[in-house]
Amino acid sequence: xxxxxxxxxxxxxxxxxxxxxxxxxxxxxxxxxxxxxxxxxxxxxxxxxxxxxxxxxxxxxxxxxxxxxxxxxxxxxxxxxxxxxxxxxxxxxxxxxxxxxxxxxxxxxxxxxxxxxxxxxxxxxxxxxxxxxxxxxxxxxxxxxxxxxxxxxxxxxxxxxxxxxxxxxxxxxxxxxxxxxxxxxxxxxxxxxxxxxxxxxxxxxxxxxxxxxxxxxxxxxxxxxxxxxxxxxxxxxxxxxxxxxxxxxxxxxxxxxxxxxxxxxxxxxxxxxxxxxxxxxxxxxxxxxxxxxxxxxxxxxxxxxxxxxxxxxxxxxxxxxxxxxxxxxxxxxxxxxxxxxxxxxxxxxxxxxxxxxxxxxxxxxxxxxxxxxxxxxxxxxxxxxxxxxxxxxxxxxxxxxxxxxxxxxxxxxxxxxxxxxxxxxxxxxxxxxxxxxxxxxxxxxxxxxxxxxxxxxxxxxxxxxxxxxxxxxxxxxxxxxxxxxxxxxxxxxxxxxxxxxxxxxxxx
Numbered sequence: 001x002x003x004x005x006x007x008x009x010x011x012x013x014x015x016x017x018x019x020x021x022x023x024x025x026x027x028x029x030x031x032x033x034x035x036x037x038x039x040x041x042x043x044x045x046x047x048x049x050x051x052x053x054x055x056x057x058x059x060x061x062x063x064x065x066x067x068x069x070x071x072x073x074x075x076x077x078x079x080x081x082x083x084x085x086x087x088x089x090x091x092x093x094x095x096x097x098x099x100x101x102x103x104x105x106x107x108x109x110x111x112x113x114x115x116x117x118x119x120x121x122x123x124x125x126x127x128x129x130x131x132x133x134x135x136x137x138x139x140x141x142x143x144x145x146x147x148x149x150x151x152x153x154x155x156x157x158x159x160x161x162x163x164x165x166x167x168x169x170x171x172x173x174x175x176x177x178x179x180x181x182x183x184x185x186x187x188x189x190x191x192x193x194x195x196x197x198x199x200x201x202x203x204x205x206x207x208x209x210x211x212x213x214x215x216x217x218x219x220x221x222x223x224x225x226x227x228x229x230x231x232x233x234x235x236x237x238x239x240x241x242x243x244x245x246x247x248x249x250x251x252x253x254x255x256x257x258x259x260x261x262x263x264x265x266x267x268x269x270x271x272x273x274x275x276x277x278x279x280x281x282x283x284x285x286x287x288x289x290x291x292x293x294x295x296x297x298x299x300x301x302x303x304x305x306x307x308x309x310x311x312x313x314x315x316x317x318x319x320x321x322x323x324x325x326x327x328x329x330x331x332x333x334x335x336x337x338x339x340x341x342x343x344x345x346x347x348x349x350x351x352x353x354x355x356x357x358x359x360x361x362x363x364x365x366x367x368x369x370x371x372x373x374x375x376x377x378x379x380x381x382x383x384x385x386x387x388x389x390x391x392x393x394x395x396x397x398x399x400x401x402x403x404x405x406x407x408x409x410x411x412x413x414x415x416x417x418x419x420x421x422x423x424x425x426x427x428x429x430x431x432x433x434x435x436x437x438x439x440x441x442x443x444x445x446x447x448x449x450x451x452x453x454x455x456x457x458x459x460x461x462x463x464x465x466x467x468x469x470x471x472x473x474x475x476x477x478x479x480x481x482x483x484x485x486x487x488x489x490x491x492x493x494x495x496x497x498x499x500x501x502x503x504x505x506x507x508x
Contacts, residue, residue: 002045002189004028009052009062009080015322016464017168019363025191026183033064046074046187049081055130056087074186077162079128085162089136099129109142112154113185114161117177124165124172195373202358206235216307217242217317221258222386224319227367230374231358232317233267241268243306248275249390252408274302282399288508295389304352316353320360363462384429393508397436407434409487410453417479427469430457433507441491450491458505466500
């Protein structure tokens with residue numbers, strides 16, 4: 001299969017580049033910038049150099065081997081990638097007087113194959129602190145903005161191209177066209193990365209790995225774990241046992257709803273009620289990282305106990321996705337860690353299982369497409385994302401049964417209104433957050449001192465970036481009124497209008 005290799009220099013958008021490439025049905029992989037060249041994947045058609053937070057002028061900056069420019073492969077540098085190309089090949093880079101962040105008007109050279117079909121002036125998204133002021137020998141300028149003379153450069157003879165802006169973000173209007181030009185007109189890629197091919201390759205890979213062994217599937221009832229279960233079941237059949245753990249941190253009635261769905265499917269389904277075990281371990285804990293690690297540890301302890309009952313279980317299946325990895329650890333490169341994720345950062349250092357994570361390089365929309373191909377019901381596929389630690393990270397502060405019940409009741413009211421109004425399918429994710437704050441209120445002529453609930457709803461394409469959903473004021477008023485009237489213990493409702501970045505989607 002034709003492959004594009006993305007070298008990661010630490011950008012939070014590296015996985016987004018991969019997503020954009022795959023949208024064009026071209027397979028790609030992400031490797032760290034310093035990965036040994038002899039170990040590069042086969043069938044390479046081109047390289048993309050990601051952005052990154054460092055400056056090439058810093059002596060500790062990540063610098064790729066100069067040999068990558070002698071491989072005879074087309075190269076596209078993005079942001080830091082452009083500066084790296086200029087710095088490495090004999091150009092000049094200086095620190096900008098002012099960091100440029102946001103939209104800019106870009107004027108491309110229409111003669112460049114990279115910008116074929118672009119208009120004479122178009123919006124792009126900048127995010128950089130250094131600027132190229134002299135291009136290397138053999139390079140020429142193919143685009144500029146009002147403040148950046150060398151906003152795009154190329155050396156067609158060596159098939160090296162670079163842009164100062166980020167074509168992978170939606171704020172760059174011609175971003176998809178630029179990437180298509182690079183993939184198909186410059187690299188000559190074929191459209192071979194499809195859902196059908198992914199299923200076939202994963203099934204074969206899992207069968208080859210597992211052989212006659214037994215597999216335990218960590219099933220939460222969410223999109224990711226459900227698709228994982230269906231995919232692994234296709235590979236190993238009844239050798240897969242799907243274990244659903246009610247940890248007491250699920251949404252209202254969720255355990256019952258999950259059981260109803262999965263008992264109707266042709267799977268080995270095991271349900272375990274362990275709410276008391278989780279809540280006792282979380283008693284007195286307020287730090288979100290500790291919560292995650294405790295929950296991950298208790299999950300593994302339960303899985304290990306269940307595996308002993310089943311016998312000969314060697315593998316544990318998890319629905320880990322790309323965004324889980326990029327936000328929880330440096331995935332194949334130096335990208336900054338934001339938080340540990342239940343699926344990856346919350347696990348003990350040593351476990352008795354070998355992990356199978358067949359979705360770990362997919363984005364949520366790819367997983368949903370995969371679920372449809374595997375025949376899962378739309379009610380599962382269209383569910384909003386739900387964090388592995390569950391409501392433990394939506395009850396800010398200590399997690400107690402009383403505080404959980406408050407959140408469950410309020411969250412159910414919010415979600416029911418979203419579904420009734422048609423807004424549920426318009427937003428990426430929506431939920432309530434119980435804050436460790438009490439406020440004064442007046443109800444029935446009496447003074448109250450009760451809890452504050454925050455409502456959160458965001459729109460997004462991939463979860464990597466998100467904007468707060470512009471829900472109608474009368475809708476929010478109706479939701480707030482019903483929560484305050486029906487959920488005794490909450491007397492104030494606020495709406496979160498923070499975007500990602502700088503905030504994350506979840507509060508903890």
